[in-house]
Amino acid sequence: MTQVPVADGLFTWPGDDPQLIGSRCADCGIVTFPVQDSCPRCASTAMDEHLLARRGTLWAWTTQSFPPPAPPYVGPTGKEFVPFGVGFVDLGEVKVEARLTTTDADVLDAAVRNRTALEVVVVPVGTDDDGNEIVSFAFTPAPSNPEEHPA
Amino acid sequence: MSMDVAIVGVGLHPFGRHPGVSGIQMGAVAIRKALADAGVEWKDIEFAFGGSYEVDNPDAVVALMGLTGIPFTDVYNGCATAASALTLAANTIRLGDHRLGIAVGMDKHPPGAFSADPRDYACPLWYGQVGEFLTTKFFGMKINKYMLDHEISHQTLARVVNKNLRNGALNENAFRRKPMGEEQILESPMLNYPLTQYMFCSPDEGAAAVVLCPAEDAHKYTDKPVYLRATTVRTRRLGAFEVHSTWLPEAESVGPTVDASRAAYEMAGIGPDDVDVIQLQDTDAGAEIIHLAENGFCADGDQERIYAEGETEIGGRLPVNTDGGLIANGEPIGASGLRQIHEVVLQLRGTAGERQVPNRPKVGYTQLYGAPGTAGVSILTV
Numbered sequence: 001m002t003q004v005p006v007a008d009g010l011f012t013w014p015g016d017d018p019q020l021i022g023s024r025c026a027d028c029g030i031v032t033f034p035v036q037d038s039c040p041r042c043a044s045t046a047m048d049e050h051l052l053a054r055r056g057t058l059w060a061w062t063t064q065s066f067p068p069p070a071p072p073y074v075g076p077t078g079k080e081f082v083p084f085g086v087g088f089v090d091l092g093e094v095k096v097e098a099r100l101t102t103t104d105a106d107v108l109d110a111a112v113r114n115r116t117a118l119e120v121v122v123v124p125v126g127t128d129d130d131g132n133e134i135v136s137f138a139f140t141p142a143p144s145n146p147e148e149h150p151a
Numbered sequence: 152m153s154m155d156v157a158i159v160g161v162g163l164h165p166f167g168r169h170p171g172v173s174g175i176q177m178g179a180v181a182i183r184k185a186l187a188d189a190g191v192e193w194k195d196i197e198f199a200f201g202g203s204y205e206v207d208n209p210d211a212v213v214a215l216m217g218l219t220g221i222p223f224t225d226v227y228n229g230c231a232t233a234a235s236a237l238t239l240a241a242n243t244i245r246l247g248d249h250r251l252g253i254a255v256g257m258d259k260h261p262p263g264a265f266s267a268d269p270r271d272y273a274c275p276l277w278y279g280q281v282g283e284f285l286t287t288k289f290f291g292m293k294i295n296k297y298m299l300d301h302e303i304s305h306q307t308l309a310r311v312v313n314k315n316l317r318n319g320a321l322n323e324n325a326f327r328r329k330p331m332g333e334e335q336i337l338e339s340p341m342l343n344y345p346l347t348q349y350m351f352c353s354p355d356e357g358a359a360a361v362v363l364c365p366a367e368d369a370h371k372y373t374d375k376p377v378y379l380r381a382t383t384v385r386t387r388r389l390g391a392f393e394v395h396s397t398w399l400p401e402a403e404s405v406g407p408t409v410d411a412s413r414a415a416y417e418m419a420g421i422g423p424d425d426v427d428v429i430q431l432q433d434t435d436a437g438a439e440i441i442h443l444a445e446n447g448f449c450a451d452g453d454q455e456r457i458y459a460e461g462e463t464e465i466g467g468r469l470p471v472n473t474d475g476g477l478i479a480n481g482e483p484i485g486a487s488g489l490r491q492i493h494e495v496v497l498q499l500r501g502t503a504g505e506r507q508v509p510n511r512p513k514v515g516y517t518q519l520y521g522a523p524g525t526a527g528v529s530i531l532t533v
Contacts (some may be wrong), residue, residue: 007277022398033398034275041389041400060392062291063344064282069266072279086288088399095399099281105344112299125281136281 006074006125006136010034013135017054018122020096020137024050031094053091055119055142058111061087063103074126074134089118089139099123101140117142156241157369157376158531160189160362161493166480167326169259169356174206174483177358178257179215181486185253185360189372196362197249199223200240202232202256203485209257230432230521231384232256233359233488237529238382240363250368254361258483260354272395272523286522287351287435289394291343294437296392298345301452303440305345309333310458311436312350315472318465319479321506326355326481350436355481359489361496375500377515380419380530385411387524394522407526408432408445408518415528416447423447426530427512428498429469430491432520433476443471446518446528470508473498488527491517499533 005011011018022033026046030039033052038045067073067081076082085100085108101123102108110116119142126134162184164177178201186193193216201209201223210223228235233256240254269279278284297303313333319325331349339348362372369376387393390404416422429448433439440454448469449457457463463471474480474494477487495515497503519527 006280007275010277030400060292060296061344062288062295062346063341064285064288065341065343068279068282068285069263072269072276072284073282074280075282084282086283086292088292090401093401095401097283097397097399099283103344109299112296134280136277 002132003124003135004128004132006134011120011122011137012051013122018120018137019054020052020120022050022052022094023047033094033096052094052096055117056089056091056139057115058108058118059088059090059095061085061100061108061112063105065103074128076126087139099125099136099138101138107141111141119143155366156244156363156379157366158361158379158492158496159364159369159372159376160185160191161496162186162188162360163324163490163493164358165324166357166483166486166490167355174203174257174259174356174358175209175212175215177259177356178206178209178212178255178360181257181358181360182212182216182253182255185362189362191251191362191372193217194219195251196253197221198243198252200226200236200254202226202228202236203258204232205258205260206485209255209485212255227485228384229523229525230434230482230484230487231519231525231527232485234382234384234519234527234529237361237489237492238384238527241379241382244363244365251362251364254363254489255358256360256483256486256489257358258485259356260483262353269395274395274397278397284395286394287343287346290435290437291346293392294435294441295345297437297441303452303455305337306333307440307455307458308345308350308436309336311433311439312336312478314463315433315476315478318473318506319475321504322474322479325475325479326353327475327479346435346437352434352477353481355483357480357483357486357490359486359493361489361492375533377496377499378532380421380532381415382527382529383411383414383418384525384527385414391524393524406445407524408442408520408528411526411528412446412518415530419530421514421530421532426514426516427470428473428495428508428515429471430473430476430494430515430517431471432518433472433478434482434521436478438520439471439476442518442520443469446516465506465508473503473506473508488517488519491519492529492531495531499531
């Protein structure tokens with residue numbers, strides 16, 4: 001099945017080590033996600049594309065346990081719906097909202113308390129009208145030894 | 152000093168499900184009740200502000216009330232729509248343009264969570280396509296983090312719902328009037344952890360209206376005027392943890408409720424310790440807990456003890472959502488904030504019946520909050 005990203009310019013694609021693509025304000029330095037062409041802090045329009053860190057820590061989370069309204073949701077609905085986690089991941093210079101690969105409350109709670117490293121991955125989220133698999137970014141608990149799994 | 156404004160009439164169409172009754176018709180019912188309460192007629196009304204999400208033109212209600220040619224301005228400002236209509240109506244009187252006006256809110260939502268095009272909220276389309284463009288998910292994240300940071304238990308969430316449904320049972324205009332045990336609330340299906348099905352309010356239908364005049368005119372209409380001492384509306388600042396955010400900066404900021412609240416206290420010259428009856432935005436059980444602190448009524452984390460000891464009950468030190476709040480009344484967006492004003496006016500007049508706060512409350516407080524990060528606060532006194 002052909003994979004297509006949910007949006008262009010959202011994360012590096014294709015590739016083994018995806019990175020989210022944000023913006024950095026050339027005037028005040030704030031980092032946004034995704035790319036935006038004006039600064040929400042100083043109103044500058046000098047925004048440069050900026051690749052975000054692949055790893056961060058979980059700052060807040062919840063679960064999505066019922067199907068979101070479709071459209072716009074592109075994933076399976078009704079009985080086919082698969083719950084997913086959602087959270088904010090702190091990447092050091094910006095916190096991004098993302099789907100999480102687990103809905104296990106104990107795992108996610110421990111991830112916040114223990115500042116467990118999470119890593120960005122690309123996951124399937126739905127299917128488009130042409131039968132392509134739509135993929136997007138999500139965060140998952142990172143391999144424990146980053147030396148063995150270079151980011 | 153700006154001119155004081157008085158509320159001399161309030162009216163409400165019951166909240167809930169009303170098949171066959173349009174939003175405009177509910178608005179007309181609320182207006183007629185508010186006019187009767189003030190002892191005035193529609194032809195006496197010099198201007199109006201109308202708020203709604205589903206009704207494109209609330210001013211069309213003139214077709215049911217009388218085509219008197221008055222200036223009638225429609226407003227929509229998310230969950231703070233009613234606060235905006237009230238603020239604009241009060242300011243119109245303060246400007247001296249008119250001496251008798253009405254603020255009305257009406258809505259008729261289909262069942263289920265609100266849905267919209269993310270792009271209308273300055274969000275990218277993909278945010279909705281991947282299933283993140285949901286207000287309920289934000290509320291789950293926000294209270295989950297708050298509970299972790301401030302040691303609030305799941306049981307306290309259930310206590311909020313239990314209290315508001317008991318208060319709703321005493322309110323003949325409420326949508327949900329059946330009390331529910333804490334276990335049933337906790338064991339209902341999890342929608343967005345830690346929030347279960349019964350911890351959320353529902354979009355529904357209803358209308359509310361308020362008649363206003365300069366304070367110096369109030370005794371022409373009523374022997375129990377309620378004075379609107381402050382109305383404020385604020386939007387989020389950079390760094391606030393707000394609904395429909397794809398990202399947040401590292402530096403954190405307080406939410407718009409805190410800004411609206413501080414401005415309202417300053418405008419009224421009144422502090423949280425002076426408030427006798429409180430209406431807070433309880434879109435979900437967690438929101439009431441967070442808003443209790445954001446509006447200055449307690450420190451973060453004190454809610455665990457405050458709810459356990461019953462301080463937010465009608466007879467407690469901090470009576471919150473005495474008419475059942477959004478959890479018992481649902482949320483017709485355009486009307487919700489004027490429903491809060493309606494309740495506070497009854498409480499300050501001492502006519503709230505079975506749910507009357509004891510010992511003659513003198514100061515009332517209302518707060519609204521909603522997408523995409525807008526808050527409204529009002530302070531009222533007798």
